[in-house]
Amino acid sequence: MALALAHVLELPGKMRLSKEDYLTVQRIYYPGFTIGGASEPLGALLLLLLLFLTPANTLSFWLLAAAFAAMVAMHAVFWLLTQPVNNFWLKDAKLEGMGAGFFSHDPFGGHQMETAVKPDWTMLRDRWEWSHAVRAALGLLAFILLVTEVVL
Incomplete structure (x- = not known):
């Protein structure tokens, strides 16, 4: 949730940037946010493990199941909406290390943003x-559900 929330806090300022400034600013995220983003799948897996260790048909189980569903939805938004834009913007960038491996990954095959007509940069933005x-809203929902489960 923290990384997505950081992006949301930047949103009002970034929406005012020119194309050149916006594309320059976008490059600051790589590879730093890539490293931080590696924790999201780990969190989802640990939550799934906790779900399996919780007795079924209890309030705790259903709160954990809902939190897990929110995290899965958060990942789906990334892979279906965010990552194709990352791949499009970074297709000519020379990234190294973890960033290079992560941003060369296209889980749906054949860069989704590659079309006969180049998309408008504001649409991509x-x-x-x-x-x-x-993603931040889904992460916040998962967090609230987890806190609720702990408090109850």
Whole structure:
């Protein structure tokens, strides 16, 4: 949730940037956010393990199941909406290390953003920025559900 929330907090300022400034600013995220983003799948796996260790048909089980569903949805938003834009913007970038491996990964095969007509940069910007807002909301929902489960 923290990384997606950081993007949301930047959103108002970034929406005012020119194309050149926006594309320059986008490059600061790689590879730093890639390293931080590696914790998200780990968190989902640990939550799944906790779910399996919780007695079924209890309130705790259903709160954990809902939190896990929110985290899965958060990942789906990334892979379906955010990552194709990352791949499009970074297709000519010379990344190294973890960033190079991660951003060369296209789970759906054949860069989704590659079309006969090059997408407008504002469409790509909006898709990238708002997908992070959705991810932050889903992460916050998962967090609230987990806190609720702990408190009850």
